[in-house]
Amino acid sequence: MTEKTIKIPGPDHPITIERNPRRVVVTLGGKVIADTREALSLREARYPAVQYIPRKDVDMAALERTDHTTHCPYKGDASYFSIPAGGARAVNAIWTYEAPHAAVGAIKDHLAFYPDRVDSIAESD
Helix, strand or coil, rough: CCCCEEEECCCCCCCEEECCCCEEEEEEECEEEECCCCCEEECCCCCEEEEEEEEEHHHHCCCCCEEEEEEEEEEEEEEEEEEEHHHHHHHCEEEEEECCCCCHHHHHHEEECCCCCCCEEEEEE
């Protein structure tokens, strides 16, 4: 995927999505939860970049869907997963946009992790 800058109508809120060429590994409690070379880096306004990892590269058996949802006017409605093995710290640790707005459709079927609810989100060559 080549870099794509998306301008959403409304306030100045640019979103850039690009393929991360590095390997991204997410761990919790000594277990690998996700391992990919196909992450998408989403940069939104002035926020730090977020790694969106394809579901196929996530240990979905280690996750549990929750009833928690949120809405982003730029990306759409987010659903959440917890990582039961991580206890209270890992509740709603992961979010996903299962039907994102068309402008950010590339993140469909990808998951993002809160850095403070897992042990690490490490990037390497």
